[in-house]
Amino acid sequence: MITSKHFIVSTGCLVLAGYFSTALTQEFAVGEPLGANNQSGDFVEMSSNVTVYGSFHFTESCTFDPDRNLILAMNRGNDGGSDDGFVSLINPDGSVHTSKWIGASRDGLELRDPIGSSIAGNVLFTADNGSREVRAFNLDTGAPISAIAIPGEGFINGIAGRDDGASYLSDTTQGIIYEISSDGSVSIFAEGMPLNRPNGVALDNDGNIIVVNIGDSAVITYNQDGQVIKQEAAVEGGNDGVVVLSNGTKYVSSVRFGSVSRIDRQGNAQIIARGIPSAASMCYDSRQNQLVIPMNPNNSLAFIRL
Structure with a gap:
């Protein structure tokens, strides 16, 4: 049964106020593009005839900034919730632009275990499972905007942001999708079947919320009232990432079985790539028309041209 928008907490403003009082006592700085002191x-910035690849430490998800034509990769750092998560900026060919953009300095920053990520408007959202908070950063400057505490225990995972500042968040172990409003209040958007260890979350052009399960192959579409309006399936289960193109085509990555399924508007699914180790929460590069797939402990990204 789906429990729609069950109210949980309305202390988002208090969380924000506490966050800002801490952040304002420290200076925040982002990292610079690669270079060295002569x-x-x-x-001196690295010369244009040099190309560097890598700069990952257990990358769980990515998201694409079309304005800067850059991939933002979330790096979990060392396990155990230590405060060493960071965000890398990656060029569309996979080379490194900035190895540590957010996370070059810990002054004014807390980022422990960034999992899912999403860009909406001028905001980068990430699910920080290490502190169990949804964090928002200014996309231009990288500066922290807010940190919203999520109640309960579990594993917060996929996230999709809206232009109005709201977001949808999966808790995989609890089997819950949360809605975080623009004022910071948190409510249960959906729970129970057909959710089965929900993981990746995305929005379509109509504002519907699409969720994939790691527990099976289901691809579930909810309307904004929390009602299931469509159920589809990827070819394989164990899914992590989902992206929805403007034409309604969906792509789903299986972290357990290493495949990427394409689902057309009629619900027909086929595998377009396979054998990708730990294919995690991917993103869509709309300018190069490619999928970018983090590979978790392999510390690398896979690229699929569409």
Whole structure:
């Protein structure tokens, strides 16, 4: 049974106020593109004839910034909730733009275990499972905007943001989809079947919420009232990431079985790629028309041209 929008907590403003009082006592700075200090002690950006790949530490998800034509990769850092998560900026060819953009300094920053990520408006959302908070960052400056505490215990995972500042968040172990409003209040958006260890979350052009399960192959579409309006299935289960293109085509990545399924508007599913180790929460690069797939402990990204 789906329990729609069950109210949980309305202390988002208090959380925000506490967060800002801490953040304002420290200076926040983002990292710079790759470079080094020369013999004179001056910082020099890396020359254009050099290409660097890598800069990952257990990348769980990515999201794409079309304005800057950059991939933002969430890095969990060391396990156990230590405060060493960071965000890398990656060029569309997979080379490194900025190895640590958010996370170059810990001053004014807490980012423990970033899992899912999403861009909406001018905001980067990430689900920080290490502190069990949804964190928002300014997409231009990288500066922290807010940190919203999520009640209960579990594993917060996939996230999809809306332009009005609201977001939808999966808790995989609790089998819940939360809705976080723009004022910071948290409510249960959906729970119970057909959710089966929900993981990736995305929005379609109509504002519907699409969820994939790691517990089976289901691809579930909810309307904004929390009602199931469509059920589809990927070819394989164990799914992590989901992206929805403007034409309604869905792509689903299986972290357990290493495949990517394409689901057309009629619900027909087929595998377009396979054998990708730990294919996690992918993103869609709309400018290069490609899927970008983090590979968790493999510390790498996979690219699929569409």
